[in-house]
Amino acid sequence: MSREPKPTIVGGGIAGLTTALCLAPLPVRLLVRTPLGAEGSSLWAQGGIAAAVGPDDAPTRHAEDTIAVGGGLCDPAVVHRITAEAPWAVEQLAAWGVPFDRDAGGRLALGLEGGHGRRRIVHARGDATGQTIMETLVSRVLAEPAIEWIEGAEAIGLVEDEIGLCGVDCRIGEKRVRFPARAIVLATGGVGGLFEQTTNPVTARGQGLVLALAAGAELVDLEFIQYHPTALAIGRQPLPLISEAVRGEGACLVDERGERFAAGLPGAELASRDRVAHAIWQHREAGHQVFLDARRRPGQFFAERFPKIHAICRSYGLDPAVDLLPVTPAVHYHMGGIAVDGDGRSSLPGLWAVGEVASTGLHGANRLASNSLLEAVVCARAAAGSIRASGPFLPPRGKAPPGTGCEPHWGGLPAILSRCLGVVRDRESLERGLDQVGVAAGGSAGGAEAHLAWLWIRAALWREESRGAHYRSDRPETQASWARHLRQDRSQAFLPAAPTPV
Ligand SMILES: Cc1cc2nc3c(=O)[nH]c(=O)nc-3n(C[C@H](O)[C@H](O)[C@H](O)COP(=O)(O)OP(=O)(O)OC[C@H]3O[C@@H](n4cnc5c(N)ncnc54)[C@H](O)[C@@H]3O)c2cc1C
Known part of the structure; x- marks a missing residue:
């Protein structure tokens, strides 16, 4: 374990590993809580990576689809840049060795997912895209001498001296270790583990x-x-995901009477995720059971096209070609996050964020399916370029105080957040949740997680409208005057944010 100052990445999912590979041959340190490739949503990605590489497609179409589901809050410049770089992202991953699925003529096989006007989802080993990409990236990282990877290192605080950020404090077993760094990249993934029903690893706690x-x-x-509409309702955490690509291959949503209750949505079962999740939520509230019916399509083809999902269903005694699959919406993806620019730079000098933890402006109020692996790869390269240009990386000055950051997890949080930040929210439950976390944030029980939760609930209270994945039953309309972003920091003040350019 070296103690020299060098760019330091926290997190070993697709975002962290790609950033490290793009930074090499610059010496770089990678801190990961588990063995490399053992944890993170990236491993579980099923559908694939969106890229306009088909003969009938173009990056501008991909950009239009992204903006159409983003609820008026996408940053068009970011969307155009990332969708334009999507073919590069696929080429780069293929050049690193990812064996993307191809047709008999050697062309990339393209899947279809909700909100996409074209087949443009590139996948690998059927529905094992994330695992396949991760295996490739891990082997590249292990072979790259410029990357020092440290496994079992959980970042618990960022450290500052008189110049600025100067290191990361980690817990490694019983020990606390400080790693000097003037350029720090957070690539720690999502937040689903803070909710009672999620498709994320339960360790994804923001x-x-x-x-x-x-x-x-x-x-x-x-x-x-974002709530994914079709998690397998098996009553334990995390809920296995039934990818949207299954609906892309013709599966439909039915209730216990066999009625296709979502058929009237624009795009039917392939409407945007917020709409499908909302339709399922409403139908369940009305007392119905909800199932995915894949018996006719993809039917017998299911096991071949979706081998992982097929194996999961079989492990619960369900055969998708024969049985209806019980489904429920579950927390899947966080569009919000650390505010970053197109190069992954946060508002804090020396701090970058890449992947799901960051909010670049690509997704707006609602993420288009399979755009997150894409965002992670494209933004990793951009962040690496900006970090390279930011050196020299000076050693810390003097004896910096202990870093501030994570404290022990608060077990009470998932119940509170799930009650007030569900598919459908309202003022009353949000105010109740705010009171509960406010008490905890002031005491020792909730600590830093409660502080985050307080800002989170306050943001949902502040947005007195419905937009994208944020649906308020007491404010069901979208209001043009709310077409703006909400930025917050530890000062607990709302920060000025310009209306978004749509
Ligand atoms: C079931 C499922 C299916 C999905 N399918 C798709 C899909 O088909 N296409 C798509 O585009 N997106 C998909 N997504 C979303 C996508 O997988 C994620 O948004 C993306 O993989 C996030 O990558 P990441 O590198 O930011 O985070 P992750 O892959 O979650 O990695 C986070 C890393 O940070 C580490 N870490 C966290 N905290 C610390 C800490 N304090 N110290 C040290 N290390 C830490 C973790 O151990 C892990 O290594 C899916 C998500 C899920 C859950």
């Missing part, structure tokens, strides 16, 4: 947000949490 908040960085659009 630690990067907590670290950034404690250090003074700005967070943005926290209220936008």
Whole structure:
């Protein structure tokens, strides 16, 4: 374990590993809580990576689809840049060795997912895209001498001296270790583990947000949490995901009477995720059971096209070609996060964020399916370029105080957040949740996680409208005057944010 100052990445999912590979041959340190490739949502990505590479497609179409589902809060410049770089992202991953699925003619096989007007989802080993990409990236990282990877290192605080950020404090077993760094990249993934029903690993507890908040960085659009409509309702955490690509291959939503209750949505079962999740939520509230019916399509083809999902269903005694699959919406993705520019730079000098922990402006109020792996790869390269240009990386000055950041997890939080930040919210439940976390944030029980939760709920209260993934039953309309972002930091003041350019 070296103690020299060098760019330091926290997190070993697709965002962290790609940033490290793009920074090499610059010496770089990678801190990961588990063995490399053992934890993170990246491993579980099923659908694939969106890129306009088909003969009938173009990046501008991909950009239009992204903006169409983003609820008026996408940053068009960011969207155009990332969708334009999507073919590069696929080429780069393929050049690193990812064996993307191809047709008989050697062309990339393209899947279809909700909100996409074209087949443009590139996948690998059927629905094992995330695992396949991660295996490739891990082997590249292990072979790259410029990357020092440290496993079992959990970042618990960012450290500052008189110049600025100067290191990361980690817990490694029983020990606390400080790693000097003037350029720090948070790539810690999502937040689903803070909710009672999620498709994320339960360890995804927004630690990067907590670290950034404690250090003074700005967070943005926290209220936008995407619920995936079709998690397998098996009553234990995390809920296995039934990818949207299954609906892309013809599966439909039915209730216990066999009625296709979502058929009237624009795009039917392939409407945007917020709409499908809302339709399922409403139908369940009305007392119905909800199932995914894949018996006719993809039918017998299911096991071949979706081998992982098929194996999961079989492990619960369900055969998708024969049985209806019980489904429910579950927390899947956080559109909000650490506010960053197109190069992954946060508001705090020396701090970058890449992947799900960051909010670049690509997704707006609602993420288009399979745009997150894409965002992670494209933004990793941009962040690496900006970090390279930011040196020299000076050693810390004097004896910096202990870093501020994560504290022990608060077990009470998932119940509170799930009650007030569900598919459908209202003022009453949000105010109740705010009171509950406010008490905890002031005491020792909730600590830093409660502080984050307080800002989160306050953002959902502040947005007195419905937009994208944020649906308020007491404010069901979208209001033009709310077409703006909400930035917050540890000062607990609302920060000025310009209306978004749509
Ligand atoms: C079931 C499922 C299916 C999905 N399918 C798709 C899909 O088909 N296409 C798509 O585009 N997106 C998909 N997504 C979303 C996508 O997978 C994620 O948004 C993306 O993988 C996030 O990558 P990441 O690198 O930011 O985070 P992750 O892959 O979650 O990695 C986070 C890393 O940070 C580490 N970490 C966290 N905190 C600390 C800490 N304090 N100290 C040290 N290390 C830490 C973790 O151990 C992990 O290594 C899916 C998500 C899920 C859950």
